Amino acid sequence: MKKIALKLLCSFIVLVPMLVCGQIELPPIFSSHMVVPRNKQIPLEGKAEPRTTLTITIGSQSHTAKADKNGVWKVNLQPMAAGGPFVLQIEDDQGRELTLDNLLVGDLWLCAGQSNMQYTLNMLRYKETPDDNYDSPNLRLCSVWVDRDYLPRKDVPNAVWQEVSKETARNFSAVGYFFGKNLAREQEVPIGLISSNLGATAIETWMGMDVLKTFPQFDEVTQKVGKINKSFKTLDTEFEKFRKKWDDKYYLKGPGIEGKWYEEGYDYSNWEECTLPAFWNDFGYASHDGSMWFKRTFDLDSVQMESDFNIVLNQIDDYDRVWVNGVQIGESFGKSNFRNYSASKDILREKGNILTVRVFDVGGKGGIYTNAFWGNSILNGTWKYKKGVSIDSNRFPQPEVSNGSPFSHPMLLYNASIAPLHKLPIAGVIWYQGESNASRAVEYGSLLPAMIQDWREKWNHPKMSFLVVQLANYRQEDKTPTNSNWAELRESQMKATALENVDIVTAIDIGEANDIHPYNKKEVGRRLALLAKHYNYGDILKKGPVYKSHSLNDTSILVEFETHGGKLVSKDRYGYLRGFAIAGKNGEFKWAKAELVTTNTVKVYHENIKNPKYVRYAWSDNPGQLDLTNAEGLPAFPFRTDNFELGTSKKTYQYDPHAF
Missing domain, CATH: 2.60.120.260 (Galactose-binding domain-like)
Incomplete structure (x- = not known):
């Protein structure tokens, strides 16, 4: 996970100014080839020669704006239906022009998280298959260069919009690309993907000051930053x-x-x-x-x-x-x-x-x-x-400097790399992050939904779709059932789905024991697209089986699943199911036998455990090969029925000035 961190450090010191043509400027997120959000009023703010008058046209719209004494001008583009291509033309009264061409109007999706979201096809050394092609005229890709700040910024440091080609696709988020390709292939609505992510980052780096202040464990940081109250540029x-x-x-x-x-x-x-x-x-x-x-x-x-x-x-x-x-x-x-x-x-x-x-x-x-x-x-x-x-450190003058790790310091990435995007309406977020928070997995169960709600508030979109990737299987298989930080983190990710229009896909079956960056991002993107098609485009919900309820008897536990429209299926040729563990009242789990008994029910038992009370499924860093899916082939989600105290339940964020 941390191997790619070096490749991203350069982006913190490379800042590209607004898109400039003569004296007319636009923020970097606005450029040729972009997707403009459909059916939404779009605030457009730029710079020009002070006190000049500008004419802005796109499609059938024409607007006039006056630059103030500082050269700032503003206009609201009126809602447009999906379609394109369009040309955005800006001309001032001195004849200077700025043209953005090949614009589409459609839906924007944010691809956010840490390295498993950021990993590109090239980084994965992805090999094309016969069904792969890069013909996606309705899909556009935008990579945001991440940066840090103590205060929310108006603009991202740089953003590059591109059409899909083999080169651009292979250098974009692999999960994002496959997600977008699946959506664009089946929707008439153009899809724009904005990739803003960084490997090895903890969730608190992506959370803003407002939401962090609701958690006392961040007080030391929020109070210090609040006292400084200056941007990195000012410092x-x-x-x-x-x-x-x-x-x-x-x-x-x-x-x-x-x-x-x-x-x-x-x-x-x-x-x-x-x-x-x-x-x-x-x-x-x-x-x-x-x-x-x-x-x-x-x-x-x-x-x-x-x-x-x-x-x-x-x-x-x-x-x-x-x-x-x-x-x-x-x-x-x-x-x-x-x-x-x-x-x-x-x-x-x-x-x-x-x-x-x-x-x-x-x-x-x-x-x-x-x-x-x-x-x-x-x-x-x-x-x-x-x-x-x-020196005598008590007497030596110590200037306040911009300071903070992009990987662990709360709010820095949010302020510079997410907050500037709030002015652009988005259809939803796909989120792949959590590995860096596994040691504080229970805490994550509070942080993730709080971040989601804060992002929704800042985007003024209270029901914005937010689609989560549950952590993949990783490390060697456990010989006996044991505690697992990754299992606890997966449970915390699942808890966020209690929020409306928040849902999850699991990668519990496509991870790799020896690689924290599993290869099969194609399937992750496909599964995310299945959720997006339901929440944003009216398709039926397609996701893996989810624990619904259970009942006890003298020799076994019957587990009922929500199968999402299909029956339970075992991939095992004999119909058995791996990955289940069972325990009696003493709470000592043992690997169990399990089998299908109805279209939505599994029987779990162990010959040496009478009156079983608790069952867990795929509760491990890496539960190994699993067999339980629905008829769509989507894997069942991990779960537990006990309420035992978890290993990370008392571990919360603590500020460390020397954290990575």
Whole structure:
């Protein structure tokens, strides 16, 4: 899950401005090839030369807008029926024009979550099958570049709308693409998919301040952010002004800076050795605040020498400045931010490149502390180090900087990557996330529905469809029934379906024991499309069997299922069913035998358990091969009938400034 995190860090520092043509600008989410929401008034706000008059036309509509003294203009596009293509033409009274062409009017769906939503066909190394083709003229794809902020933004940093081709489809969310392809193939309504997701992220990163404030476990974060009450852009601007005096007077001082320990030719052979990543508390400097210098060498092969070289140092507490072969390649501030630098090929050599990192700690722990999960040889391993300047952290001026991990810090991704989308009406959300919250699975049962309701409120769409992917089977099969965080998380995901127009598909049968990113995203997308066709387009509901009720007798438990229009089916040639566990009043579960007894009822029993009281199904990280489906071939959902305290029931979010 965390292997793709590195690939996304670059997006946090690459910001593309509004779509610009001359002096006429539109937010990035508006561009050629997009899908405009049908039957909805669309607020359109852009910029132009101050006090100019603009004419905006699309289809049979024509609007006039006046740019104010700051160049801001606004207009509301009137509702349009599904169809297209259309051209959006904007012209000012000076003859400047901006044209968006090939627009369709239809339904927008948001594809959100963590890496299993974000994984593309290329990342999966997906191989086309004979029934695959990329002919989907009614489907459009939009990828949002995620970013972070303390406050909700008006616009996403960048968004790219594209028609479907082999290249664009293979670089889009695989789950999203297959979902959209299934919808567009059977609906006359054009479908637009907006992909805004990031691997390894916890749900709280996608939740806004308003909803987080209803949960006391987030008080430390919400109160701190509320007190700061500034955007990252404002903080960055203020910090640049602050540095004009702070650098020379306080920060860039000490023997390392004055002695130029970063220069080529500096002799550091007598420095001590340490192993990174680590805090320097771990090697005897717990009381030291100030700078610590680190050096190591690295070699490159001829292929690597052909381009600039990436230096990934992850999280550093608190500040850093980095040199390669005596040339500064970057600096960062904020203990939770991720460091991703590039060394120009012009300064590199094949052998003996010298990497120098000055780490500056202003209190508490200091160090280069986050493991390189993707096996970055530059970070992990043996380094030379030497203590630099010491400071009194109580007297050292500490500027407020934009700071927070995109993977774990509450609200940051929501503010920059979801909140700006609220002005665009959407038909619904497909959501694939939860792996990063499995250690707090019970808590997730409260967070997910709260997030759904908050998103609906912000979109002003109280019954907006919200379709969830339940976690797939993962890790090795359990030899005996046992506790499972993933099973608890699946139960929490299922609880969200108590909300109207919230539903779920399970991937309990198509996961892979050794890969947290299972290959078969095609089937996940198809199952999600089956739900969307029901909730948004009038088809009958098609989903797997769901536990409905149970009854006890002396030797077995009869479990009744809601089969959603079809009978229960066993894929086993003898009609037996795997995945069931049973327990008596002592609560000790054993794998059970199970068989179909009616079209919607399963009998579960164990020869050594008399008067059974509880039954569980697929209650495991990976329950192995399962047989129970409905006539549509859709698998039954995991469940339990007991109310025993779960292993994660007392685990809730706790703020950690050094969280990944």
